[in-house]
Amino acid sequence: MPQTDVKTQVEELSVESFETFCEDIAGMFGIDMDCTAQGPVAETSKGLAKKYKKLAALFTVQSTGILDGDFHLVVDKEGLFTLSGTIVMLPEKRILDMRKKGTQQDAEELDDAVGETGNLLVGSWDRVFREGWSEHGHFLQTGTFIGVPWSDSQENIGIAEDEEFMYIPLEMTVGEFPAFQCGVIFPESLFTEKTASDVEDEATEAESVNENEEVSEEITETPAEAAAETEEVSEPESQPEETAELPQDDQQPEQAELEEVASETQSADVAEETQDSATVPVSLETEDTDPGREQANGVVSQSIENMVHSFPSLPGEEMKSFLTLQAQSVMQKKVVWISSGDSVQQAMTTMQENDAGYLMVGENGVLEGIISWVDLIGAISVYLKPVFAKWRRPADDATLQIRLKVIMTRPVRTARPETSLAVIMENMCQHGLRCLPILDDGGAVIGQVTAFDIFKAMLNTDSEFATVGQSPQGTLLQPQDSE
């Protein structure tokens, strides 16, 4: 294989490996992750010292097969704290603090999590290269360096300060955190021609490797999401403190609350809150429905959260079998589609005509985004409410014409028909979602699960509030002439 072809192949698989790592971590920890690669460049340690000024994590990978030798994966300081903090489930605020002010010591205290991040990263890389290149042998993570590797690069990465290597930079995002830098460093020695017999030996070895078992992801992102532009990431709000520790049996308050929900078929709290959001029409005629609705949703989410966080210590076979129920057994098969080019007003009408609380946004079954009634209410001017009619201006009416592509939620978190309610609920509360589209193996939307479907399944009843809950909106927004 000519050297240039090898490099092209390496470049393609490197980008795919980082993307696969994002999917792997996203599925495992229920977060959104994405990366954007820039093209490969010739770089030196001196050059990288300018790009990675602060501490970084550098994972050394021993490669066998057509690439024979060591290469390095590098993640900047922000990435180091974001990735390791995420896998040990540190509170968002703590991760944000460390991204800004974290020291070498802070990073070293997380060294086990940093190392395990590298392990997962190298695992994704090995899988992608094995599936994509028959001449690939094996990648093994042989070292994790936390610090500033460039000052003594010969010692730390086996490359002299001025020696050129191939560097592929990427920008990665995790959840709502701002993007960080990462990349891969391939020393030129890795691409030096090998003898024909060397390659042959390794190829034979590699041929015996069959397609490995694909690990299915619980929560995946839609294909369209890969094409989506990078969105501006806002600073996440601080979250209630969560410890990295596992749920313990001593979480009495949560447990008590959950038992209450589980044991009383119609727990007053749940019934009341659900009824609120179901029967109070959310319309522009009702001045104060918006806050009320948010509050109801907040309590719904809190109940789910309490339940999810305490279920490992839950007694009772019923709850256990409930949590292992699959999405397909509770999902609504009817989903309503709308185009991303349609307006807010069209979406409101479509929701009301179909009695739907959520719309799938896309064309020809390709999911680009999702829209909820709350998204629509949030997008239109408050002056459209009748009570403010006399201040209403054309600009307020214009908000009804906002295109859905501007306000839809994306990427869309989705689940598989066989995903358990436990996983769905955890994802819902972690990301503040109330509806997850269910995708089949081909990526087609075959249904949706809303928080109310889960309550319905939990109560195992067809009582009115449980079903009505699927459509949060009540009366139709009446388009009015502006004065």
Added chain:
Amino acid sequence: MAKTLMIVDDSATMRKIIMRTVRMSGLEFDTIEEAGNGVEALEKLNASPVDIVLCDINMPEMTGPEMVKKAREMSSCDNTKIVMVSTESAQETIDGVMADGANGFITKPFTPENFQEKLMPFMN
């Protein structure tokens, strides 16, 4: 009767992630032990065997596959099911360790369903 579990991984972080995922899978264990490498695991298994061992592959001191071989020579582990949990996904690695006596293989990244599916057959 509820089962006993041991998680063997050199990373404390990964042991926690595995424990959390096992709990999310809905499978119930009486006790969950931990060990940081094969040597420590074998010592603990010798003293008090468990029903199911979840075992990493790449570990210092003694790797997962080495541990599986040794455990299969111990009478205390006659009834112990050993399921490998690793980022290693090469078929030859999987086949090798299964031939040495492992009972299953879960690839990282994993999900609660993976544990449910692979461990459920050993829960009765």
